[in-house]
Amino acid sequence: MSETIRSALREESTNIVKFNEALSDIIDESMQNGLFQSRFNPQHIASVLVGIYFNALITWSSAETKEDLKEIFHPQFEIVWEGIAAQ
């Protein structure tokens, strides 16, 4: 990665890590309440979701696509969801 993005990520990573933690807490609570089931760790599930979310944002912000953010995110979410829900 270029030095520019590396330094920006150093600044931004706290926010990304916080988003990850918040999502992880929500998933954990939902699993404990029986609203949501998965054999995977809530923190790892949250990381995967945050990963595809940011990647969708990056693809969307690039000049090369005219796709809607939802159109970029959704097919990635479908793949990930299959994994999360796998028995």
Added chain:
Amino acid sequence: MSETIRSALREESTNIVKFNEALSDIIDESMQNGLFQSRFNPQHIASVLVGIYFNALITWSSAETKEDLKEIFHPQFEIVWEGIAAQ
């Protein structure tokens, strides 16, 4: 996202998109050669893998973790792999 990262991503996104395309081509070829099977689109699979890869890098580069990059990436890959391989 902060303006810093937004502008850095504008610069870096071309590289990320190129990485995505290269990976997508490899997956596509492997599927055509029967080395790899999935009911999902190679481009979407590549996007998910790039997403968790960059997210693992971000988590790893943040000051809050002492984990190895592989230790961060692997559990996310396991979830995603279940999805990719789902029938």
